[in-house]
Amino acid sequence: MLKIKLLGHRCSVIWGGDGTNGGSLQLQPVAASLLAYLVLQRERPQPRDVVAAAFWGEMPTAEARRRLNTALWRLRRVIEPAYVPRGTYLLVEPSGALSFNCRSDACVDVARFETAVTPILGRATTSAADAERLAGAVGLYAGDLLEDVDDNWVILERERLRELHICALARLVTWHRAAGEPDAALRFGQAILDRDPLREDVHRAMIEMHAEVGRRAQALRQYEICRRILSEELGVDPLPETTAAARIAAGTYTAAVPGNDHAARLIDHLTRAEDELRSLADVLKRAVDELRALAAGTTGEVLKVSGDAVEMSRR
The missing domain is CATH 1.25.40.10 (Tetratricopeptide repeat domain)
Known part of the structure; x- marks a missing residue:
């Protein structure tokens, strides 16, 4: 059984054998990264070109494929040696897509x-x-x-x-x-x-x-x-x-709380807002009174309201 650890510093693969074959497996960095990639995509077979682009996307397609084949060969040689049946851990679809066998005995x-x-x-x-x-x-x-x-x-x-x-x-x-x-x-x-x-x-x-x-x-x-x-x-x-x-x-x-700077600033803002609202209420009350007077025809003055100012002028 393979024990694969990806959480931590680097990919670690341990062969959980019977003592004779047990121990840590030595993978070259590219082969270890390829194994990690396939493990993380374990439910989704990956087309070869997609895998090659993920690792060697800056290279020509033919060179990227060649490097992928080399890395795959090196990986398989370590985790599927002669006494391990082909396909135990690495699967190749008829289309050539690659995947990790998530139904194997590997502990990931x-x-x-x-x-x-x-x-x-x-x-x-x-x-x-x-x-x-x-x-x-x-x-x-x-x-x-x-x-x-x-x-x-x-x-x-x-x-x-x-x-x-x-x-x-x-x-x-x-x-x-x-x-x-x-x-x-x-x-x-x-x-x-x-x-x-x-x-x-x-x-x-x-x-x-x-x-x-x-x-x-x-x-x-x-x-x-x-x-x-x-x-x-x-x-x-x-x-x-x-x-x-x-x-x-x-x-x-x-x-x-009483000495809290934030609370003091908030109270100051609210106090100013309250004063402004009272001033606006006075302006509106005067405007309403003048409009009522105009409606009743009791004044010959014209009311002008601009912002918070009210001006009266004769017709």
């Missing part, structure tokens, strides 16, 4: 991760069994997909799997927090921040969870970490709700 970390996570994230609610399965799945995520490969075909898949991993962690944070297990929730929250430290919503949730169990110092430390990262990376301050969560944790929220 990406496939196991996706199979466990995707159905659960598609459901609105999470059960205890779901949470346990998610925890096992995120444990498979040893790192982003093929971190040492920067080819275009890797980048999109890397970002997709990375987002899937973060969504799984976020679901675990929510479940453990609701279950009254803050330590587990905090652990998964920190795992999110390790990969995406700009997630202010996660910082805020962790501040709140520390406060809920009486860990004021940890809550304030988490707020300071959040404030520093946002300032250094984005040049912004935390959102008011994040600051409020920290003040609640510190027990100073009520006392701090």
